[in-house]
Amino acid sequence: MAGNPAARGLMDDTALLDGLVITHDMIAEGVHYLPCDPPETVGWKLAAVNASDLAAKGATPQAALLSLTMRGDGGWEMAFLDGLEAALAEFGLDLIGGDTIALPEGAPRMLGMTAIGRAEAKTPARSGGQAGDALWLVGALGDAAAGLTMLRRDPSATGPLVDAYRRPVPLLAAGQALAPQASAMMDVSDGLLIDADRLGAASGCKVEIDLDALSLSPDFIAEHGDDRAACLFAATGGDDYALLLSAPETVDVLGLSLPVGPRVIRIGRLVAGEGLSLLECGEDVPVPERLGYEHRST
Amino acid sequence: MAGNPAARGLMDDTALLDGLVITHDMIAEGVHYLPCDPPETVGWKLAAVNASDLAAKGATPQAALLSLTMRGDGGWEMAFLDGLEAALAEFGLDLIGGDTIALPEGAPRMLGMTAIGRAEAKTPARSGGQAGDALWLVGALGDAAAGLTMLRRDPSATGPLVDAYRRPVPLLAAGQALAPQASAMMDVSDGLLIDADRLGAASGCKVEIDLDALSLSPDFIAEHGDDRAACLFAATGGDDYALLLSAPETVDVLGLSLPVGPRVIRIGRLVAGEGLSLLECGEDVPVPERLGYEHRST
Numbered sequence: 001m002a003g004n005p006a007a008r009g010l011m012d013d014t015a016l017l018d019g020l021v022i023t024h025d026m027i028a029e030g031v032h033y034l035p036c037d038p039p040e041t042v043g044w045k046l047a048a049v050n051a052s053d054l055a056a057k058g059a060t061p062q063a064a065l066l067s068l069t070m071r072g073d074g075g076w077e078m079a080f081l082d083g084l085e086a087a088l089a090e091f092g093l094d095l096i097g098g099d100t101i102a103l104p105e106g107a108p109r110m111l112g113m114t115a116i117g118r119a120e121a122k123t124p125a126r127s128g129g130q131a132g133d134a135l136w137l138v139g140a141l142g143d144a145a146a147g148l149t150m151l152r153r154d155p156s157a158t159g160p161l162v163d164a165y166r167r168p169v170p171l172l173a174a175g176q177a178l179a180p181q182a183s184a185m186m187d188v189s190d191g192l193l194i195d196a197d198r199l200g201a202a203s204g205c206k207v208e209i210d211l212d213a214l215s216l217s218p219d220f221i222a223e224h225g226d227d228r229a230a231c232l233f234a235a236t237g238g239d240d241y242a243l244l245l246s247a248p249e250t251v252d253v254l255g256l257s258l259p260v261g262p263r264v265i266r267i268g269r270l271v272a273g274e275g276l277s278l279l280e281c282g283e284d285v286p287v288p289e290r291l292g293y294e295h296r297s298t
Numbered sequence: 299m300a301g302n303p304a305a306r307g308l309m310d311d312t313a314l315l316d317g318l319v320i321t322h323d324m325i326a327e328g329v330h331y332l333p334c335d336p337p338e339t340v341g342w343k344l345a346a347v348n349a350s351d352l353a354a355k356g357a358t359p360q361a362a363l364l365s366l367t368m369r370g371d372g373g374w375e376m377a378f379l380d381g382l383e384a385a386l387a388e389f390g391l392d393l394i395g396g397d398t399i400a401l402p403e404g405a406p407r408m409l410g411m412t413a414i415g416r417a418e419a420k421t422p423a424r425s426g427g428q429a430g431d432a433l434w435l436v437g438a439l440g441d442a443a444a445g446l447t448m449l450r451r452d453p454s455a456t457g458p459l460v461d462a463y464r465r466p467v468p469l470l471a472a473g474q475a476l477a478p479q480a481s482a483m484m485d486v487s488d489g490l491l492i493d494a495d496r497l498g499a500a501s502g503c504k505v506e507i508d509l510d511a512l513s514l515s516p517d518f519i520a521e522h523g524d525d526r527a528a529c530l531f532a533a534t535g536g537d538d539y540a541l542l543l544s545a546p547e548t549v550d551v552l553g554l555s556l557p558v559g560p561r562v563i564r565i566g567r568l569v570a571g572e573g574l575s576l577l578e579c580g581e582d583v584p585v586p587e588r589l590g591y592e593h594r595s596t
Contacts, residue, residue, distance in 0.1 A: 013395060014395060015361070015363065015394035015395035017318075017360070017361050017394060017414065018316070018317075018318065019316075020315075020316065020318070022363060022394070022395065022412075022414075023363075023395065024363045024364075024365055024395065024396050024397050024410075024412055025397050026365050026367075026397050026399050026410075028367075028399055028401070028402050028405070029402065030402045030403075031399065031400065031402050032399075062315070063313070063315055065313065065320060065321075065322040065412060066322075067322055067324050067365065067410050069324075069408070096313035096315060096320070097311060097312060097313035097320065097321065097322065098322050099322050099323050099324050099410070101324050101325075101326055101329065101330075101408075102329065103326070104326050104327065104328045104329050104406045105328075106404065106406075107326070107405050107406050107408070108402045108404075108405050110367070110399075110405070110408050112322075112324075112365050112397070112410050114320075114322055114363060114412040116315065116320075
């Protein structure tokens with residue numbers, strides 16, 4: 001690779017402009033969703049992954065622009081729009097514009113959204129964490145990755161894990177409740193370990209994660225068990241759209257008025273230094289080579 | 299086609315939100331640019347086509363988000379970013395964010411931009427034209443289409459027509475000067491006839507265009523001549539990024555303080571009725587079947 005776009009300001013994060021939080025995320029067939037995924041769920045997912053970026057900034061969703069590609073008779077796209085519009089309505093995003101292009105011959109579908117939210121009193125960055133802060137995770141870990149594994153084995157698979165993969169729910173209310181207290185916050189989209197590593201790097205701190213603190217769902221455990229390998233699978237799988245935040249020890253995160261639903265757990269801390277370490281019963285365990293999904297061309 | 303996204307609010311136009319003009323345009327390899335086009339020019343073009351949408355609203359460019367795809371070793375993308383950044387600097391757009399994804403195997407490149415401008419005192423819509431208004435064109439017509447034709451014949455072609463295709467210049471200063479006086483304005487990206495037809499339809503008027511008023515450049519004429527066929531080729535070719543506007547007869551468009559450079563010509567009028575007619579010496583001439591580029595999957 002001749003260079004890294006992230007070094008030129010193109011990190012997949014949000015921008016702040018005139019009190020608006022603005023984000024743009026794309027999803028591509030065969031990369032971010034499976035060709036067999038129902039188009040309604042692809043539309044839902046595109047809106048959800050963008051709304052999740054707003055959630056991580058504690059922003060109030062406002063408007064969206066869609067980049068739509070068309071292939072074939074348009075039937076897929078119309079079902080996609082049904083799912084997209086349902087999600088936009090659910091998340092409070094108005095569709096105000098966009099662009100539609102015909103797909104070049106043989107091209108996989110690529111769909112993009114620019115989502116715009118109103119910034120509230122505080123918009124936590126990735127970079128605001130301090131050594132000594134506690135690290136918190138809000139939302140489920142590993143369910144979506146387990147659903148993707150099921151679908152790869154059997155495209156007709158159904159159930160809550162498949163739903164977690166296909167219809168993620170952005171934690172908008174939790175994000176708004178947590179933002180004023182968070183020193184840093186981001187959503188977990190590529191895997192907890194890789195995203196925690198990014199939060200630590202942006203904040204100039206080392207991240208310590210207590211593997212035994214991570215909470216796995218009964219559905220996940222039924223598929224993958226709950227040993228260290230299962231836990232690492234969950235922590236590197238991605239597509240969680242959970243919220244990861246750091247907050248000073250003085251903040252009683254569990255005492256905040258959070259919406260019912262998503263699990264809120266303390267998973268570690270920021271300390272002086274750099275990099276990522278994993279602990280089990282307070283002892284260092286090896287960090288896996290692959291921390292999550294990296295956006296690199298191969 | 300099972301439906302038309304335009305009917306669901308997905309027209310490739312700009313949106314107005316909180317005093318900001320927001321637009322999103324994509325370009326795809328093999329559709330909006332040639333695989334042989336130098337990547338620097340593709341970056342320039344992506345910024346220019348988006349800035350042209352801001353120009354058509356008389357907006358002051360402010361910020362941009364990029365949707366970048368990566369393929370291979372990243373060399374193409376780095377050169378693309380060089381051209382993009384040069385254009386953004388030229389047009390006054392700050393790159394504030396975006397997303398980068400690895401391209402799926404075998405996929406053509408698709409690049410998108412969300413451009414954001416500050417709305418000035420008046421933001422003319424497509425739909426504000428009135429019967430009796432004069433129709434004006436600002437900028438060159440047909441040069442880009444002629445350049446594309448040259449490149450299809452000989453990928454090593456160079457010269458001002460090729461430059462018009464590869465490095466369009468958005469008419470930002472002209473757009474700002476004209477917006478307060480325009481009843482309707484849009485940029486000409488898909489072809490004068492199809493875009494004029496759209497302006498007329500949005501304004502609830504019939505459009506009459508005087509073919510003999512259209513002005514062709516010496517470079518264009520050297521390649522295609524200046525007969526009716528040449529004129530229709532120029533009026534349906536697209537990629538002009540000229541400005542098309544309607545204004546009341548009382549507005550002295552030629553007397554406005556416009557920047558030196560782009561040609562400003564009166565090309566017709568809006569009248570009661572619907573559809574598009576073409577006149578030569580005041581007489582109706584047949585309207586070609588193809589008015590320009592239509593964004594439809596085939």
